[in-house]
Amino acid sequence: MSLDDVKTSGFKYVGTSPDRPDGVDKVTGRAKFGADAYAAGMLHGAIVRSPHAHARIISIDTTKAAAAEGVKAIVTRADFHTDLSGENWNIMENVMAGDTALYDGHAVAAIAATSVLAARDAAKLVEVTYEILPHVTDVDEAMAQGAPIIRAGAADNSVPDGLHPNVVRYHESGHGDVDAGFAEADLVIEDHFRTEATHQGYIEPHACLGTLGGDGKGEMWCTTQGHWNVQKICSALLGMETSQLRVTASEIGGGFGGKTTVFIEPVALALSRIANRPVKIVMSRSEVFRASGPTSSTSMDVKIGMKKDGTITAAKGVFRLQGGAFPSAPMEFTAMCAFAPYNLSNVKQIGYDVMANRPKQAAYRAPGSPMAAFAVESVIDELCKELGLDPIDTRLKNASHEGTKASYGPTFQRIGLVETLEAAKAHPHYSAPLKPGQGRGISCGFWFNFGGETSVSLALSMDGSAQIVVGTPDIGGSRASMALMAAEELGIPYENIRCTIADTASLGYNEVSHGSRVTYASGLATIKAARDAVKKLCGRAAAKWGIDPEAVDWVDGCAVPSGPNAGDFDPMPIAEICKRMGSTGGPIVGHFEASPEGAGVSFATHIVDAEVDPETGKTSIVRYTVVQDAGKAIHPAYVEGQYQGGAAQGIGWALNEEYIYGKDGRLQNDVFLDYRIPVASDLPMIDTVIVEVPNPGHPYGVRGVGETSIVPPMAAIANAVSQAAGVRMTELPMSPPRVLKAMDDAKGG
Amino acid sequence: MSKIHVTTSVNGDAVEFLCDPRETLLDVLRDRLHLTGAKEGCGTGDCGACSVTLDGRLVCSCLVLGAEAEGHEIGTIEGIANGEELHPLQQKFIEHAALQCGICTPGILVATKALLEKNPDPTETEVRYWLAGNLCRCTGYDKIIRAVMDTAADLRSDMKEAT
Numbered sequence A: 001m002s003l004d005d006v007k008t009s010g011f012k013y014v015g016t017s018p019d020r021p022d023g024v025d026k027v028t029g030r031a032k033f034g035a036d037a038y039a040a041g042m043l044h045g046a047i048v049r050s051p052h053a054h055a056r057i058i059s060i061d062t063t064k065a066a067a068a069e070g071v072k073a074i075v076t077r078a079d080f081h082t083d084l085s086g087e088n089w090n091i092m093e094n095v096m097a098g099d100t101a102l103y104d105g106h107a108v109a110a111i112a113a114t115s116v117l118a119a120r121d122a123a124k125l126v127e128v129t130y131e132i133l134p135h136v137t138d139v140d141e142a143m144a145q146g147a148p149i150i151r152a153g154a155a156d157n158s159v160p161d162g163l164h165p166n167v168v169r170y171h172e173s174g175h176g177d178v179d180a181g182f183a184e185a186d187l188v189i190e191d192h193f194r195t196e197a198t199h200q201g202y203i204e205p206h207a208c209l210g211t212l213g214g215d216g217k218g219e220m221w222c223t224t225q226g227h228w229n230v231q232k233i234c235s236a237l238l239g240m241e242t243s244q245l246r247v248t249a250s251e252i253g254g255g256f257g258g259k260t261t262v263f264i265e266p267v268a269l270a271l272s273r274i275a276n277r278p279v280k281i282v283m284s285r286s287e288v289f290r291a292s293g294p295t296s297s298t299s300m301d302v303k304i305g306m307k308k309d310g311t312i313t314a315a316k317g318v319f320r321l322q323g324g325a326f327p328s329a330p331m332e333f334t335a336m337c338a339f340a341p342y343n344l345s346n347v348k349q350i351g352y353d354v355m356a357n358r359p360k361q362a363a364y365r366a367p368g369s370p371m372a373a374f375a376v377e378s379v380i381d382e383l384c385k386e387l388g389l390d391p392i393d394t395r396l397k398n399a400s401h402e403g404t405k406a407s408y409g410p411t412f413q414r415i416g417l418v419e420t421l422e423a424a425k426a427h428p429h430y431s432a433p434l435k436p437g438q439g440r441g442i443s444c445g446f447w448f449n450f451g452g453e454t455s456v457s458l459a460l461s462m463d464g465s466a467q468i469v470v471g472t473p474d475i476g477g478s479r480a481s482m483a484l485m486a487a488e489e490l491g492i493p494y495e496n497i498r499c500t501i502a503d504t505a506s507l508g509y510n511e512v513s514h515g516s517r518v519t520y521a522s523g524l525a526t527i528k529a530a531r532d533a534v535k536k537l538c539g540r541a542a543a544k545w546g547i548d549p550e551a552v553d554w555v556d557g558c559a560v561p562s563g564p565n566a567g568d569f570d571p572m573p574i575a576e577i578c579k580r581m582g583s584t585g586g587p588i589v590g591h592f593e594a595s596p597e598g599a600g601v602s603f604a605t606h607i608v609d610a611e612v613d614p615e616t617g618k619t620s621i622v623r624y625t626v627v628q629d630a631g632k633a634i635h636p637a638y639v640e641g642q643y644q645g646g647a648a649q650g651i652g653w654a655l656n657e658e659y660i661y662g663k664d665g666r667l668q669n670d671v672f673l674d675y676r677i678p679v680a681s682d683l684p685m686i687d688t689v690i691v692e693v694p695n696p697g698h699p700y701g702v703r704g705v706g707e708t709s710i711v712p713p714m715a716a717i718a719n720a721v722s723q724a725a726g727v728r729m730t731e732l733p734m735s736p737p738r739v740l741k742a743m744d745d746a747k748g749g
Numbered sequence B: 001m002s003k004i005h006v007t008t009s010v011n012g013d014a015v016e017f018l019c020d021p022r023e024t025l026l027d028v029l030r031d032r033l034h035l036t037g038a039k040e041g042c043g044t045g046d047c048g049a050c051s052v053t054l055d056g057r058l059v060c061s062c063l064v065l066g067a068e069a070e071g072h073e074i075g076t077i078e079g080i081a082n083g084e085e086l087h088p089l090q091q092k093f094i095e096h097a098a099l100q101c102g103i104c105t106p107g108i109l110v111a112t113k114a115l116l117e118k119n120p121d122p123t124e125t126e127v128r129y130w131l132a133g134n135l136c137r138c139t140g141y142d143k144i145i146r147a148v149m150d151t152a153a154d155l156r157s158d159m160k161e162a163t
């Protein structure tokens, strides 16, 4: 698609913010989320989890548990499919431990019983004998000589010789000659950064209800970002044909990437297969923290050279990511996103995927990118400070634009980084005075955005209203966006469209709702499906009029004769065509199935003011502005919501949130009281600016917006805090004790 | 273990149930009465997703035992709308896009309704502190706070007109 084919103006519905179609369900408590399903004869599942960070499982004795009241089924790893390899094997191993428990909270067995309490009580009666093994949870320690080996032979052939077996994948990319570039610089700054793992923190714990009968047919209801993926993985783990398992996605209470895989779903099915009854499993919050995927923790070194005028001459980053006891850390994303905002002649980035005794990391909003931005944008800030340069002007000077060879390889098409920087510079926030004790931070951020397999169908009803069926769960108002785009194409009111999320039996494969792909890919598919339906509508009108279908246009919900026939017939409204569909050729349905590849990359610039209390080291965010390119905002209020939500999560990551492991390798803070996410009184209003630089890969220019918003906050806040505290903060979170210590050390030094 | 017989009222309806002494009010509402509007986000009193009122007082139903409901009046999200007619807060939450995933929404609505009944003219800071026990991971709270402030202003002007 070229930019000429992109509609960027003249919209009637797109760009407005009507009430969402599922609004009433969600404000009345009627919407059914994962844990809200019940079935006749349903059992409740409970999972037995390892209390050890690393331990060989010598034996599992279920005799007492099996005899307990109400217990109907018990499963261990032996009850799952054995012939697995690659990522399916990794997921299986994470869902239920094999020979070895690999982290605190790793599942080792599961029970189904007639009540939640009976299942939990029985789980306590399962006797597991462990041989405790040495463990490691820190990324640098896990790479060091002598570190306990998580699993020998897990490394792939990308890893250079001589590294510890816990280093399982290696990435290197870039272009130019960084050494020559550093030699050209007037100032080179290199620093070391660390970030702790954080959790996506969706308020809805994982929950599912699974049925697998003796006929080999299964049903699964669960909270997920991608039910086709659940279908694919669960069927593999249970050794059944994919099509025999039908998965229905519940309403989803937040995911942020963390609900893109499976944890309890295969277990419910395995229990159901034995008990021959439906089995429901709901994780506790503690289980969510201990056993579902947090982010990677990182250790990073970033070195950047700059000329006195602000030109970056070279940049190099080394990014070590710990992704739990499996090869999975998104280190290549970290490496590839790190310098993407900048037009660099000499750049090199290296990534290490490191295993440790922690839960398998899962995607979290722009996985891997926020950490890189924290390190890179901190060094740029320090360079600006040393050279007396304005942070926005310096970024503008080096900003990537259309035609830039990206640090990660491709050449950028039309992108909107410069526009976000200019909008940030022009924003009153940037020039507002600061009070004593306050600092202002800036950061850019980048995310690729994804397309992926997408299938949408749009059926017209006899009254001329329309039903869209999509396969991407609605996490933040996407039904509204789909309905707006369909309304635009069909020329019928937004209210006349109902958007439903189909189960896996009702549409072709749909990739998970991730990678900020829903409004882009399902949106593109909705537009194309609507155009397909419009073509058919025009065909029906043409047949009635006895003219060539090519000579019929679609205008404002009506077929209109055009060209030589213009004016020959009255416009035929959609309702009239649809009323007769049965006798004019049958049902009218539009389809679209493809894997769109034109997801435009997205950039943002954030501005934040922070105030540091010198007595306690506590940071308050006093003002926050998000400027981000949306390509085209379909439903602006929900675009703003994505910006604000990403910023808020970033504020938590920057200031409070962290996984704290004890010396025993156990997670110390597995409840919301101790893993503190931002509450309403922690935050200011979050101002947003929607920049619209159309994406040539979408009919209306849409770029995904869900993820880029979490990339800049940690860096922007670190830059603000460093200014306010008078000392460079290089470790996240910037919790009060850490800031206080840094301030004390700086005074002492 | 023998079960406890409890007689109570939920959203004005007389209700009886049997529950295990260990079951929370949240468990009973959801699993026995199938009123699944109240959500369990934590089970430890930290997230507010399970917010209900007990004799008009805002409580976390995960911290109340089912047996403790005996003789009291429980109010849940299912009782906030008047039939088809949404409560002004519900309407404003939709209009302001104050929900993304919506899992926190029932708890936040129950909590803010309790706030506005106590304090019809709260400041932004008062709203933020009142809601500090209700976690929302999606919205950054901005649009929630605006929806609450806007509802409060509307309700105040309605009241003025009525007098």
Ligand code: FES
Pocket: B039, B040, B041, B042, B043, B044, B045, B046, B047, B048, B049, B050, B051, B060, B061, B062, B063
């Ligand atoms: S479930 Fe009751 S406060 Fe979280």
Ligand code: FES
Pocket: A203, A253, A254, B098, B099, B100, B101, B102, B103, B104, B105, B135, B136, B137, B138, B139
């Ligand atoms: S809207 Fe998702 S937690 Fe509040």
